[in-house]
Amino acid sequence: MHGLGHLRFDIGLLAQRLGEVTQWVNGQPEGERLGLGYFGSSTGAAAALVAAAELGPMIDAVVSRGGRADLAGDALAQVQAPTLLIVGERDDVVLGLNEIAFQKLTCEKELAVVPRATHLFEEPGALEDVASLAAAWFQQHLKAK
Secondary structure: OOOOHHHHHOHHHHHHHHHHHHHHHHHOOOHHHOOOEEEEEOHHHHHHHHHHHHHHHHOOEEEEEOOOHHHHHHHHHHOOOOEEEEEEOOOHHHHHHHHHHHHHOOOOEEEEEEOOOOOOOOOOOHHHHHHHHHHHHHHHHOOOO
C-alpha cells in the first residue's frame, strides 16, 4: 500500500477541500456570524491562498508561516483577503520565493521576517514570534458579521 504523503503537494486538491469545509462552516447558523481566516504552512499556505482567491470576500485574512506562497501561482493576484507572509530570516530559499509571491499579491499585504529563524522556526522564541504576528494579523482583520 502506498502512502498518501504525495497529496500534500496537490495544491488544487488541498484548496478544494479547504474551500468545501469553509463553505460548510459558512452554511452553519453559527458560521454565518464568524470572521473566517486561514493559517497555512508549507504547501498548506499555497492551498490557503488558492482557496482564498476562489472564495473572495468570504475570507477575511490569510497568514502563511514559512509557506510556499509561490505555489499558488496565478491565484496570488486574485486574493482579496489581507495576507501576511511570515518567513525566517535564515530560510534563504523560501524567503526569496515569498518575496516574489509578495509582489504578485494585489491585496493588503505584509511580509514579516523573523530574525535568526530558519525554515521550521525551531530557534528559541521563533514560534512565539510567529504566533504573536499571526494573532495580531487576525485580530486586526477578522470581523464578526
